[in-house]
Amino acid sequence: MTASPITPNPAAISVSELLRQALRRNRYRSSGAALRRRTVLWEIAGATAWCLAGFAVFINAARHVEVWLSAGALGLLGETKISGALGDSFLIFGPGDRPLVAELTASCSALTSLLALSALAVFVLRRRPHALGGFLVAAVWIVLANQLRLILSLLAGVHLDVSALVLFHDWVGALLNFAYTLVGLLIMIALTMHSPERAEQDRSGRHTAGRPDAWARPGLGYRVESVGRPARTPRIRIASFVHRRLLPSSVSRKLAARRERGRIDYRLGHLDPAERAAAVRELAGRGLGVHTATLVAVATHETAHLVLDALADAVAARQWEPVSDRQITALRLWSRAWIMRAEANPSTSEKTPAAPAVTPGVAPARPAAARRGRLVAVTGAGGPAGVAVIRALRAAGHRVLALDADPDAVGLRLGDTAAVLPRADADGYGEALLGIVTEHRPAALICTVAEEYAALGAVTARLTALGCRTWLPDTTAVRTCLNKAMFAAALHARGVPHPATATTREGAGALPGPWIVKPAGGRGSRDVHAVDTAAELDRAFATVAVPIAQTRLTGREFTADVLVARDGTMLTCVPRWRDETRAGISVRGSTFDSAAVTRVVGDTLRAVGLTGPANVQGFVADPAPLADDPDAEVAVSVVEVNPRFSGGLPLTLAAGADVVGSYLTGILEPGAPLPRLSFQPGVRMARHFAEVYYAADGTAVADPLIPA
């Protein structure tokens, strides 16, 4: 290290001398606590000076005013033996009309109490402008109460005795003085405190604001789930009357917007991360100076990286904006640190190794976020479930290594990198996969093909050793799901509603028709036959390999996308109607809510012992009551369970249940508690085709339909 001279003086002081001087100065520099003490001492000195100076300046005037007030009040009451003519004293004609001068001393005046309360309002109840109104009401109360005390002691002097006046005023009055000052203080405190609507806890400490944990200030109220707070509607709504009848609507709107800004973090906190991120982008887009408080609240409380990335990007994009508020500086500092931190993270700054030349068909929406994500391998990239998972991961800012057995699988064009694997039942699957993982080092692997689980299970330990984590369901559970006969047996054993199933032609004949015949180990809707007559049944049993027959169910078909935690807790169940399907894939559907479906789905998954993602297919016999009452008891039957993500996954994601993100968290942090995911019922999906084009060597061909 070199030290350059600080002063141009050629006889420069040495560095060590400068250091010594700095340290010497530092010895006299106060500690943080001393500085804070000094600040508070100044305030106390200010409060004391305010009280003393106020007393010195106003006491004579206050005594005159109070004498004048009391005399006036007594005059109104018709009392003629007391006069306030002497200015700061009363002239009293006591028993026997003995004249007496009663001086209103400084200690009889309400001024002391008023000064003390005003000092408390300014120095202690600071920040809350309500303290001013509180003080004014309390001041009126104290002046009136002191008048009452004066009048009562004067009346005692007139009707009883001089000593009665003194006794009453000095002793009883002193207690009264204490009592009404205390009540005045309470009035001031009460009016300064938060109204029930804006408070966070009630008088017994129960949380009432309904803030989510991450957003609430710590410890404000005990959360009692079972205790409902009855909504109290005041009979007269003054604020509502003022806004509706008195204020011009433009003013009312502006005030409402201002109020909303003060409380917007309450609302933002309830949204899902993706929705929060969108809301943050929108708020920041209106100007950092508009919703600054909310944006700072997001930077302060938010824990979802998705949302924080969105905020940092939004702030980074608005660096032209004048710093009209110190909070904007804080936001920019925070964003700078956040982005630097993400870039410094070694796991994300790794260079992507030379991958098979596959250019993504879809340009990344947010390259900054994409750079920060993890590399995740997805198998079954050609299937609709694989495509949905790839798109969900990329939207969350991760990079995807797409894997499929088919070199023309569309998902290979949708990931960031891609590789072709042998089929799971072929020799060399495990070795090929390990080779690809060794080369690309993904942090996690998501399997969207249930048939691959067995082959994957054999190499899990070696994958983990390469830093690639997996979360595979129990092999028995997978086998049960994949074999429809075993599945039927498991469900019957646990009493879960399931269509009667037969594995032989004779058994099928005994079942009530019409029937469905399908292969016991089939996938999707391949080789499924709807059978109405016995002859068709014969034919179906002859053509289908290892067939099973089931009574064909009637009603409305649904699929429920489910995520089950490692301990068996169902984290979400998003049922959706399969309004139209093509080749077994839902192309038109809508989410719905049903307690009965959720219950049966939960029972099904417990019966097979599955964890991780799954989709459960079944029928609701009479779905009509669900339109009005999600808790309606409808008849639900389960047909099959696929231990993987479904082809209709995009609808579940659109409804707000981020099953892919949660599953990835579950893979990467096996011990972390996963959140329960809620969803929006009534979200509809209509699917269309999308294309990617590529040349024979794999390079991308421009899409002519994308607007230039």
Place this chain on the structure above:
Amino acid sequence: MTVAPAPRHAAGHREEHHRWALLAYVVLLVGAFVAFGVDSTLGVIAGALNLIFLAYFFRHLAFAISAARWAEDDLAAADVGVESYAPPLAVLVACKNEELVVDGMVSALLGLDYPRDALTLVVVDDASTDGTGARLDAWAASDPRLRVLHRAPDAGGGKSGALNDALAQIEAEIVVVFDADHEPERNVLRRLVRHFRDPEVGAVMGRCVVRNGVESSLASTIFIDYLSGYLVNEYGRQALFELPAYGGANCAVRTDVLRALAGWNPHTVTEDTDLTLRVLLGGKRVRYDPAAVDFEEAVLSSSRFWRQRYRWARGHQKCLRDYWRTALRSPHLGFAEKVETMMFLWVYHIPVLCGIGLVLTALRGFGIGGEAAVGLLPLSTLLFAGPFAELAVGLLLGRVERRAAWLLVGFIPAFGLAILTATAAYLDGMWGRRYSWAKTARSGATSVRPAAPAPVAAASVSFARRALPAGVSEGESR
């Protein structure tokens, strides 16, 4: 670090007493009456009391102002690096006949957010005669993270003894202590532990919040008392003097500091204040984190309130007698810190002085006693005004609804009760009346967590986000 002096009574089994000091006070008083006359003596005493009351008023006011200035922003400030620092940690809880609350406590402990491999949970069953031991064993069987120690009925030492037994069995860098009626928030360990990055820190205190205010008006009064005690008083002590007190539950101590101090002191009934003093006098610091929250039960009846406050007063007053000389000589405390430490140690003597002040005022009413330098009554009022300023700021910081202000009226009889408990504790302590640990009885009514280990059957839940009226929370378990 230098090891703090052991309490002076550590070896003695006989109850210490200060009867000679009491006698000396009486002789001094009578001597002053004879030498200067009753009126002028009482006048001088009243004047001295006035000065003490004034000093405490300014102390309360300073705490109220500091909390009003900084605490709100402090509570909302971002946590820094709470995820990245997790030294090995042991949670210790001593239980004696706690079957009403032990399930809630254990399930809260098992839900704490801390790396599994760095966390040890030890619950000591201190010879309970109810179902506490069996419940703890059931929990331990269902979750291997929980270790249960059963103490013999004659093990002795009260809470300190139980904690010392547990301390002997753990290997951890930090020890966190809760009481059996406590239900810590999930993030409490991370928030407590973050302060130990500073090697000077010996102990960290979190914030306790009353959760059963709904059970009685006394409990809601105590709820407000805690709000001001933690959000204003404790906060102010940290902000202005960096001298918050370690409070016995929801607090963390560095294990090597604790071992160097020979563990918790079994010869005191307020082992927390005792440990605070020994940590400070040993050259380490205590820190306070108002964001590290746990919920506890307040006592419900005035007789239990009396017993609890009597114990606090008795133990705290004993700490003054044990440590005031050492504190004044300590090289680790500056002048302002010594003043604050002495005022803190005197806190439970002030109600005794208030009682004397009341007696002097009553005597003045009957014409006995000289005029004090400053009027006694207005200054006693100031003594009330100080705590009320703290209470008001506590209510505002806690964002409690407006109606709670009227509960402050309940503090007037509470102050009266404080005068009686502190005076009784003072006289008993000076006289040397025998006293041992008095366990606080629980209600358990607001202990809403699972009542049995690990519920197996999953309840039927709907995951849908149904349409809700605007502004209403969804209550989803995100």
